[in-house]
Amino acid sequence: MSTSFPTTASACDEMDKLTIVNPANLYDPSAHGYSVSVVAPTGGRVAYVSGQGGVDDNGAYSPEFAVQVKQAYANLGKVLDALDATPAQVAKLTVFVVDHDPSKLGVLTQTVAEMFGKTLPAQTLVPVPKLAIEPMLFEVDAVVVLP
Template structure:
């Protein structure tokens, strides 16, 4: 084999190695939270404008979690349902081997939404996510699948 071909082969292997994406170590996995200065800062309200997943991550979707406890019991109190729904979301995350800081997007559904419910929602999101606030959309609805359910939260999760 000529010397020129050997150099081309070695160079090709280096280029191929550089071009192949590699998984980042677990301690480097992090969602990038973006709150552009040109927009209102939503973080005091418990969410972020956008979240970027790292290259090569897998996506998991968690179905809407309501305020039922493990026996199916449901409090008629909105705040109790919200707290239980986030506990259920946390259990679902653990079930797929994920952490709250891997949640990129939440969609919450609130029956008969009004501004008095925002404090309860914000407190529960901040309790669960801390500073790693996911993107979030609140959808006011007249009712959910079962009449006594007042709140439901679904999540898009980025897996390592």
């Protein structure tokens, strides 16, 4: 199954769209908050967003995983705003989860669905023993396609 979505709310030109490709002969990952692959349009510029952690505006980290995840995605949203981009322009996410276990997938899937809706980017989850600083429990980086 292949679907595409506009890179901006007003985009209607096929050349400005990312194309999601979830092959019919592979497991459909959309229920888990990601797509198998995303194809960028010809001529699109690419922005690579550094890992965003769950740090709030005061430089503090909540001890709760879910709070950090939501804050990290809010921080990613601020970067997208600064790039004059939308979540629909995110082609790829890489998430890093400290001490990952299956109980954390629900929080991740829900948060991604809230931000991206049905326009799910490709995504890789990497379990890690720790991140750059001790209070960090989660980090997300992104590849964004700009017109």
